[in-house]
Amino acid sequence: MAVHTMHPISAPPAAPIREKTGHLLVRGWCIFVLAGALAGTSWLMAFGVIGTGAVAYGSGLVSVILWLVIRPEVQWRRLPWFAVGYVAWATFSILWTAYPDASVTTLLLLLSTTVQAMFIGAVLTWRELVRSIASALKWILGLSIVFELWVSLVWRGPVMPGFGRPESGVDPIEMWSRDNLFDGGRIQGLFGNANALAYVALLGLIVFSLRIASRAPRRAFLYAWIVLSAFLFVRAGSATAYLAAAGVVIALATALLMRTTRRPGGRTRYYLAYAVIAVGGLVALWTGRERLFTLLGRSSDLTGRERIWGLVWERAAERPVLGWGFSTPWVPTDPFFDGWIVDHGVTVMQAHNMWLDVFLQLGVIGVALVALTILAFVWRSWFFAVDRPRWDLVADRPYSAVTLLPTLVAALLLVQGLAESGPLLGWAWFFLVALAFKIKQAPLLGRGASEQRLIGEQGERLTE
Numbered sequence: 001m002a003v004h005t006m007h008p009i010s011a012p013p014a015a016p017i018r019e020k021t022g023h024l025l026v027r028g029w030c031i032f033v034l035a036g037a038l039a040g041t042s043w044l045m046a047f048g049v050i051g052t053g054a055v056a057y058g059s060g061l062v063s064v065i066l067w068l069v070i071r072p073e074v075q076w077r078r079l080p081w082f083a084v085g086y087v088a089w090a091t092f093s094i095l096w097t098a099y100p101d102a103s104v105t106t107l108l109l110l111l112s113t114t115v116q117a118m119f120i121g122a123v124l125t126w127r128e129l130v131r132s133i134a135s136a137l138k139w140i141l142g143l144s145i146v147f148e149l150w151v152s153l154v155w156r157g158p159v160m161p162g163f164g165r166p167e168s169g170v171d172p173i174e175m176w177s178r179d180n181l182f183d184g185g186r187i188q189g190l191f192g193n194a195n196a197l198a199y200v201a202l203l204g205l206i207v208f209s210l211r212i213a214s215r216a217p218r219r220a221f222l223y224a225w226i227v228l229s230a231f232l233f234v235r236a237g238s239a240t241a242y243l244a245a246a247g248v249v250i251a252l253a254t255a256l257l258m259r260t261t262r263r264p265g266g267r268t269r270y271y272l273a274y275a276v277i278a279v280g281g282l283v284a285l286w287t288g289r290e291r292l293f294t295l296l297g298r299s300s301d302l303t304g305r306e307r308i309w310g311l312v313w314e315r316a317a318e319r320p321v322l323g324w325g326f327s328t329p330w331v332p333t334d335p336f337f338d339g340w341i342v343d344h345g346v347t348v349m350q351a352h353n354m355w356l357d358v359f360l361q362l363g364v365i366g367v368a369l370v371a372l373t374i375l376a377f378v379w380r381s382w383f384f385a386v387d388r389p390r391w392d393l394v395a396d397r398p399y400s401a402v403t404l405l406p407t408l409v410a411a412l413l414l415v416q417g418l419a420e421s422g423p424l425l426g427w428a429w430f431f432l433v434a435l436a437f438k439i440k441q442a443p444l445l446g447r448g449a450s451e452q453r454l455i456g457e458q459g460e461r462l463t464e
Contacts, residue, residue: 026066026070026123027123027124027128027132029062029063029066030120030123030124030132031132031135031136031139032059032136033059033063033116033119033120034120034132034133034135034136034430035135035136035139035140036055036056036059037113037116037136037426037427037430037431038136038137038140038200038203038427039140039190039191040191040196040200040426040427041191041192041193041196042140042190042191042192043055043056044161044192045161045162045176045190045191045192046161046162046163046190048161048162053105056109056112056113057108057109057112059112059116060111060112060113060115060116063115063116063119064115064119066119066123067115067119067122067123070123072122072123074122074441075440075441078440078441079118079437079440080373080376080377080433080436080437080440082369082372082373082376083114083373083432083433083436084114085369085372085373086366086369086370086373087110087111087114089362089365089366089369090107090110090326090361090362090366091107091111091326093322093323093325093326093361093362094107094325094326096322096325097324097325097326097327098324098325098336099324099325099327099331099334099335099336099337100325101331101334102325102327102330102331102334102336102337103325103326103327105331106326106327106328106329106331107326109425110326110328110425110429113425113426113429113430113433114429114433116430117429117430117431117432117433117434117437118433118434118437120132120434121433121434121435121437121438121441122437122441125442125446126402126403126438126442126445126446127214127402127445129434129438130207130210130211130214130402130405131211131216133207134207134208134211134222134225137200137203137204137207137208137225137229138225140190140200141189141200141201141204141225141228141229141232142228143190144189144190144191144197144232145189145228145231145232147177147189147190148177148181148187148189149181151177151179151181152179152181152182155179156179157179158172158175158176158177158178158179159175159176159177159179160174160175160176161174161176161192171344171345171346173343173344173345173346174345174346175192176188176192177189177192181235186235186236186237187232187235187236188236189232189236194236194237194238195236195238195240195241195420196422197232197236197238198232198233198236198237198238198241199238199241199244199412199416199422199428200427201229201230201232201233201236201241202229202233202241202244202245202248202412203409203412203427204225204226204228204229204232205226205229205230205233205245206248206405206408206409206412207405208222208225208226208229209226210401210402210404210405210408212226213401214400214401214402233245240415240416240418240419240420241416243415243419244411244412244415244416246415247411247412247414247415248408248411248412250411251407251408251410251411252404252408254270255382255385255386255404255407257270258270258386259386259388259399267386305352305353305419308341308343308348308351308352309351309352309353309356311340311341312341312351312353312356312357312359312360313356313359315340315360316356316359316360316363319363320359320363320364321363321364321365322362322363322365323358323359323360323361323362323363323365323366324336324360324361325361326361326362327361328350328357328361328421328424328425329349329350329421329425330347330348330349330350331349332346332347332348332349337349350420350421351421352419352420352421353417353418353419353420353421354370354416354417354418354420354421354422354423354424355367355370355417357421357424358370358424370424373432373436374410374413374414374417374423374432376436377406377410377432377435377436377439378407378410378414380406380436380439380440380443381406381407381409381410381435381436381439382407382410384403384406384407384439384443385403385404385406385407389403389444389445389446390444400445402445403445405435406435406436406438406439409431409432409435413428413431413432416428
């Protein structure tokens with residue numbers, strides 16, 4: 001006969017666990033930091049050097065204070081040590097730099113970016129990180145199209161940095177926006193640079209697609225953001241961004257193919273095939289670059305970049321071991337850079353090649369540190385994407401779309417670094433450090449020091 005008991009074996013019903021208000025505020029701050037990094041030169045165009053410095057250094061100080069207050073669990077032995085070594089070497093370069101003022105100014109920016117990147121990786125889980133990146137991208141891409149609409153419909157004409165009207169004879173390269181939204185020309189968004197807009201739009205395509213693949217809520221809106229990202233990407237018309245997109249597609253296809261293997265050694269033939277294709281593709285790209293860039297509307301020397309590369313190489317060869325000193329980006333008002341390399345009447349602020357830029361500033365030692373930083377990031381992000389998650393005897397856990405993000409970002413940065421110095425500064429360096437830090441802290445989705453807690457995202461329990 002059944003007996004009623006006052007001591008049931010199941011837990012009493014309770015309300016679902018919700019995120020604390022404090023953590024919601026921290027995540028909101030992280031979205032602001034990510035948006036600030038993605039905005040890049042937008043701050044400079046809108047608020048000038050002083051305003052940009054206040055935002056960059058002020059936000060870095062706030063993040064440090066929050067880190068000390070929150071004290072997230074961090075495995076200090078598992079830092080991205082090659083990236084830390086690069087930052088340390090850049091700091092040491094103050095001892096021999098040829099432009100101390102430029103070195104100190106840009107070094108503070110590098111330190112702020114690096115610390116904030118690790119802060120983001122320490123306080124957010126993998127899913128929160130991707131979600132926050134998506135939110136930041138929505139702000140930047142949305143404001144970019146709103147800005148271009150404002151320029152065309154309200155301002156009615158090109159606009160200079162600081163919201164001024166251009167004088168006659170001003171080169172379009174100096175303009176914040178050229179008012180090209182409705183005339184078919186290249187648009188620049190908030191950045192004042194079409195290439196920068198194209199790379200951020202490409203990042204948006206990656207992140208929003210991964211959110212959809214992760215079955216995030218409100219997917220109809222995510223499709224709308226993908227359409228906007230694609231529109232901005234095409235209208236930016238960046239030849240190097242098109243090549244980066246091709247690299248991202250190849251990396252994605254390869255990672256998904258590797259996930260289909262079922263036995264040890266099954267990936268070997270794929271690696272060999274892709275190695276042959278990669279070598280052949282690079283040779284074909286170099287030999288046929290003139291025709292390719294003509295189709296993309298660019299000259300075979302990548303719009304004057306070969307001339308810049310030659311001048312940078314000549315100067316870098318004078319100090320091949322230590323370099324001339326850290327300055328990323330180049331400070332155009334410093335006597336060392338002012339008038340050295342001029343393009344369309346404007347002093348160039350980068351070498352338009354990541355490796356040459358590092359060689360100029362920090363010599364072969366700096367090049368080696370950057371190479372090790374990127375190699376370690378690519379290696380870890382690749383296996384983070386293609387290895388099935390496993391920490392016990394269960395060997396058939398499903399893959400997650402979230403784990404594809406680091407390797408796709410790595411593919412984007414590798415291609416970008418061939419024609420831009422972007423991976424060394426701004427959002428690119430931010431993402432490189434943040435994702436490298438996160439992979440080392442939590443090499444498995446939902447496992448690790450920074451992942452072992454409950455969050456209220458889609459009612460998902462991350463601890464098992």
